[in-house]
Amino acid sequence: MSKKIQVLLVEDELIIADYMQECLQKLGYEVCGVCINYSEAIEALHSSLPDIVLVDITLKGAKNGIDVGNYIRQNYQIPFVFATSHSDKNTIDTAKKALPYAYLIKPFSEEDLYAVIETALMHYGRQKSKEELPAGDDTVLINNAVFIKHKSKFVKIILDDLVYVEANDNYCNLFTASAGYALKTTLKTLLDLLPEYFLRVHRSYVINLRHLKGFDADMVSVLNKELPIGKSFFPMLMERLKIIQG
Numbered sequence: 001m002s003k004k005i006q007v008l009l010v011e012d013e014l015i016i017a018d019y020m021q022e023c024l025q026k027l028g029y030e031v032c033g034v035c036i037n038y039s040e041a042i043e044a045l046h047s048s049l050p051d052i053v054l055v056d057i058t059l060k061g062a063k064n065g066i067d068v069g070n071y072i073r074q075n076y077q078i079p080f081v082f083a084t085s086h087s088d089k090n091t092i093d094t095a096k097k098a099l100p101y102a103y104l105i106k107p108f109s110e111e112d113l114y115a116v117i118e119t120a121l122m123h124y125g126r127q128k129s130k131e132e133l134p135a136g137d138d139t140v141l142i143n144n145a146v147f148i149k150h151k152s153k154f155v156k157i158i159l160d161d162l163v164y165v166e167a168n169d170n171y172c173n174l175f176t177a178s179a180g181y182a183l184k185t186t187l188k189t190l191l192d193l194l195p196e197y198f199l200r201v202h203r204s205y206v207i208n209l210r211h212l213k214g215f216d217a218d219m220v221s222v223l224n225k226e227l228p229i230g231k232s233f234f235p236m237l238m239e240r241l242k243i244i245q246g
Contacts, residue, residue, distance in 0.1 A: 003145070003156045003157070003158055003161075004028060004029060004030035004156065005028075005029050005030065005051045005052065005117075005121075005147070005154060005156050006029075006030055006032040006048070006049075006050045006051045006052075006156075007024055007029045007030065007031050007032065007050060007051070007052055007053070007054060007117070008031075008032055008033050008035070008041070008044055008045070008048070008050035008052075008053045008054070009021065009024075009031060009033065009034045009035065009053075009054050010035045010036075010040075010041045010053060010054065010055040010056060010059065010065060010068055011034065011035075011036070011054070011055075011056045011083065012036040012037060012056060012059050012060050013056070014036075016056075016106070017034050017036075020054065020113065021034065023110040023113050024113065026110065027110065027113065027114050027117075028153070029117065032044075032048045032050050033048055033050070036059070036060075037059055037060065037061045037063075038059060038061055038062075038063035038064070038067055038068055039061075041053075041055070041068045041071075042068075042071060045071075045072065045075075045076060045078075049076070049078070050078065051078070051079075051145070051147075051156065052078065052079050052080065052081070052117060052120060052121065053068075053072060053078060053079075053080040053081070054080070054081050054083055054104065054117075055068050055069055055072075055080055055081065055082055055083065055100075056082075056083045056084065057082050057083065057084040057086070057091065057095055058084065058085075058086070065082060065083075065084075066082075066094065066095055066097075066098050068080075069082060069095070069098035069099075069100055070098045073098060073099055079101040079120045079121060079123070079124035080100055080101060080120075081100055081101060081102045081103065081104055081116055081117070081120050082095050082098075082100045082102075082103050082104070083103075083104040083105075083106060083108075084103065084104075084105065084106065085105070085106040085107075100120075101119075101120035101121075101123045101124050102116045102117075102119045102120040102123065103116070104116045118153065118154065121147060121154050144158060144159050144160070145157060145158050145159060146159065146162070146174070146183075148174065148181040148182075148183055150181055155181065157174060157176060157181065159194065159195060159208075160208075160210065161176050161177070162174055162175070162176060162198075162208055163175050163176055163177060163207070163208055163211045163222050163223055163225070164205060164206060164207045164208060164211070164222050164225065164227060165187065165190060165191075165198075165205065165206040165207075166204060166205055167186070167187035167203070167204045167205070168182075170184065170185075170186060171183060171184055171185070172185055172186070172187055172190055175225075177223055187200070187203075187204070187206060190206070191206050194206070197209045197210055199233075199236065199237060199240055200233060200236075201220050201227065201228075201229045201230065201233045201234075201237060202227065202228050202229055202230045202233060203230060205227050205228070207220055207222050207227065208222070209240065209241070211223055215229065215237065217229070217231075217234055220237070
């Protein structure tokens, strides 16, 4: 199934934090934590790994939002956005050294918040695409999930929930138990990035072994779907499952 994108807020102005949380929930995101300083932000990153972080630059305390951004960049593969009411050259020049994926200038509207999150995810996706996945602007891989651009908005699919993938020319169709999504990439390229519990069983299919219900020499069953298995792929399935034939 698709999951809501998890957003961590790092904002010490509680009125603004409440407003941001309300806007995010209306937009369909899920706020996984609200932090008011550097220490709380680091603890939240450790305990609930978010998909994206919104960080106020001018946090109170010895370390500010830029320090949070630097910590994220050095320790996590997560996009982050700086929020600030100071858009002067000095502030931006200092902040950009942390390499944020976007800026949110206060005051902002619900539309501004949506635009900056989607832009940050898109920029992150482009960067990861250049490093790993030549798939276009509609794909983001973060931690244990793939983000698909679907109806103008990123949809999060937890990899464990991904049942199987079907090749369709230069696209792949990703299927969960409840929905299907199109992704612009080849099956081989995607498989190279998926965890080891995904296995190619046919030139057109990759399955999640955690959803395997049964199989024989001609087909595999995942959930309520039966898929063909290629003759050359059957031995690899047997080996992966560590089945000893008597």
